[in-house]
Amino acid sequence: MLCPEVWRFSAPSHEILQKTGTIDLKKQKKDPIINGIRSHHFNQMITIILPDASSIPATLEATLADSDHYLVRNLSLDALVARSFIEGFVKRGTFYAVSFRTRLDTEDCVAVTPNGTLVLHLNKETYQTLGLEGRVSQFARKRNTKYVVQIDLKTLRPESKHYERIRARLGREILGQFNVQIAWTPPPKTGDSGVICPSSVAKYFADDATGAVKVELMPTLVKTHQEYGLKVPVFSLTEPHDEVYCNASELIEYMGMLALSCDLEEQDYVNSYDFCGERVEVGNAKVMHWRGLFTTVQVQSVYQQLLGFLEKEKHVPWLGMYVHGFADSPISFGMRENYFHTDGDNSYAVVVNPKGEYLWYQLVGNNKLPK
Known part of the structure; x- marks a missing residue:
């Protein structure tokens, strides 16, 4: 049997929803991100990324202490x-x-x-x-x-x-x-x-x-690690005309590679990772993972703790949170039926910078049958 040319296979298609805007870090009223968090009921994994943070705040670590x-x-x-x-x-x-x-x-x-x-x-x-x-x-x-x-x-x-x-x-x-x-x-x-x-x-x-x-x-599984010597992409909605910033997909992809401890060092190889846009050098990035079954209230508590940390630590370029749902859950966002023909992916990511500018990146499978 001949091996198929897997590199010719197209990636599974998904529906991607992107929202950007500005929120008040202090008042946190009428926050559209909270509405998005409440619409996703079954959460299997939460990952937070803190670039240029000296440590993970104790209050943030304790947020899901009783989440078994x-x-x-x-x-x-x-x-x-x-x-x-x-x-x-x-x-x-x-x-x-x-x-x-x-x-x-x-x-x-x-x-x-x-x-x-x-x-x-x-x-x-x-x-x-x-x-x-x-x-x-x-x-x-x-x-x-x-x-x-x-x-x-x-x-x-x-x-x-x-x-x-x-x-x-x-x-x-x-x-x-x-x-x-x-x-x-x-x-x-x-x-x-x-x-x-x-x-x-x-x-x-x-x-x-x-x-x-x-x-x-x-019991909830917890894992932490940190990455050193990074040049993270800059996230900004008010970008000057003479500067170029990475797009939303590139930023989310970078967060994913950071969360997985991928080698981000630039090398002269065809398969090395790189992105276009402004970067800022940071000493390290703290990453924390929780795995279990998390309610919308628990995810919202993590998000609000992140905003409180961001308000105090104005020097960090941005903070990120990634939430992944159960692939075989009958529903995904709201009461929408979950897609199951390929991967059943239903997840979202949130990025917020010290100016209150945010990115909501929602990913779900679509209803197209695989060819």
């Missing part, structure tokens, strides 16, 4: 529509769930969004046997091989026949059992009510009467 989540194994989906669960965790606080290590293109997947919507991404056989109302996946319209079912858990009435029908269908053997990653943010303390521990949701599932459900703690 849980893995619930052998979960029957009728447990997600139980009255006690909806009243205790869906309607109180914010609940996140996404199926663990399932393939979106070939397997049944599930998610629960923070607004209380149960999303089922099902194979054709499962959907037709289950008997719940849904629609064909927008990425499988020609073959009708995948279907999407959405159930608003907050509007279900346990005394209705509709509720009993849904619960009976979700408990059917055809669906099987799922391994699901979960996270829960308790409601804020009010009046005489005490503080509720986020681990209460783990105890709820661990107390399963059948004994089939197993709950595991999934």
